[in-house]
Amino acid sequence: MHVPDGFINAPVSAAAGVVAAGAVAVSLRGARRELDERTAPLAGLVAAFIFAVQMLNFPVAAGTSGHLLGGALAAILVGPYTGVLCVSVVLLMQGILFADGGLTALGVNITVMAVVTTVVAYAVFRGLVKVLPKKRPSITVSAFAAAVLSVPAAAAAFTLVYAVGGTTDVPIGQVLTAMVGVHVLIGIGEATITALTVGAVIAVRPDLVYGARGLTAPLKLRVNGELVDAPAAEPEPAPVAARSPRKLLLAGLATSLVLAGFVSFYASASPDGLEKVAADKGIDAKAEDHATADSPLADYGVEGVTNARLSGGLAGVIGVGVTVVAGTGVFWAVRKRRTNETSPASTSDIPENV
């Protein structure tokens, strides 16, 4: 599913890159909360695990086999933030080292395969765990449902990106049907493997499964033949902090970026049908050269690049850029104020409990 260079046009790739960078920045902060100061080695090792487990082949029938994608598994085992981070790092390294997935398509790849998969999987998982009884089988069931939905969700997200910035006008309905259809099948395989793997980990080390926190029964001691609650010695694993206004701000920023980028492209794409008729009839055969000559950045693969689309695309790029600058300004301002507030507590972070 790695998207190569040239598959998605340049402006949409850039917009996806911005979204991906924002998501990775948010998950870097979130992962510090999930793993505290152990983030670097643990997230690194989990990324190595995902990288390795993607090579584990699961035979389906004679000759064919599939492998795990790992987004849902990572989200359930180590939490959504660390999950996004690990899958993103795996994608980054695959792109740079193995040339698997284009460098300019890295943003698209991270957005679709790391962010959408992990976030959808974790949202479904959390929702189901809340609803279902607090027992181990319900974790497995939720893991299955989360993984089975996450893969077609990623396929749908890819189709959306393709609809906005694809370089060939394949009918979108067909792309959606084909992508989601194939990925529902892949999703069933992924879900089975994910659920089995989560079940295997829960059977041995339930404390390691991030999604199963809160399921551990309190420790009992048998004193003189009767069960007594053990003294609360074990400190609870640090709960993920409540939603801070900054998180909300960041989420809003990301959403507005997506909207600004994508809506402008939609707006610019809509007259394209009309213009295409004109192009087919040879009306604007000359306009093409003039319109495109002065913009090397606009790679619209659609036949008959016209003024309306070009200016719309450029406006989109500029809009995204302005939004990024403005957003970064707000972000920095907020962060500066917050670090000023909290600096005395957070400066010396050297752990004492080692």
Next chain:
Amino acid sequence: MGAGHTHKLYRHGHSPVHALPPHTKLTAVFAFVVVVVSTPREAVWAFALYAALLGTVAYAARVPASFLLKRLLIEVPFVAFAVLMPFVAQGERVDVLGMSLSVNGLWGAWNVLAKGTLGVAASVLLAATTELRELLLGLQRLGLPPLLVQIASFMIRYGDVITDEMRRMRIARESRGFEARGVRHWGVLAKSAGALFIRSYERGERVHLAMISRGYAGSMPVIDEVTASRAQWSYALTLPCAALVVCLLGWAL
């Protein structure tokens, strides 16, 4: 562990391309790919020129063509996708060899094939001339968050260890007569994956303790700061600049 730390994608050498600082190479490759992606697909000759540019780099780096071509095979799944495009795309159609193909789809297929191949070739050249550690240093130098670089470096360092652990588990399974033949055996494989996760996680905890005991306080010391002189920058940026000229010509003509 000293010997095992070069990845098999890297070709040891002492060419001028090998000697360039990593962040200049990363910048050059990224700029080159951006320029390639921005080129209009109708300018077929431009892509030939790009390929020639990459060929020159490969020659300067003394990377043999067979090595490059072999590594290009990673693209094959998308070639299959590109081949399908002319059949499903819309727009006016032409008859080629008795098949009705979409003109737009043909252009789309060409677009993906040409740009994708050039992108892969550029990345392969980068990986072939730059050591892993250098790449990570270069990424850090280019402003990737240090935490992300640390995670990536742990992934790279322990990737082989974890993969080897997985291989040993497979050997253990097979030496006990297990052979995965179908869906019925997924349970066993999933248990292996679960065990692999627990081992990786626990190894991560041990690595963290080992780091703490050696004075780790949240950031890695930078021992060898990479710097690039103006000459090295201009040498590295020759590639994207030449590509940009081609691209501008492609838009102008």
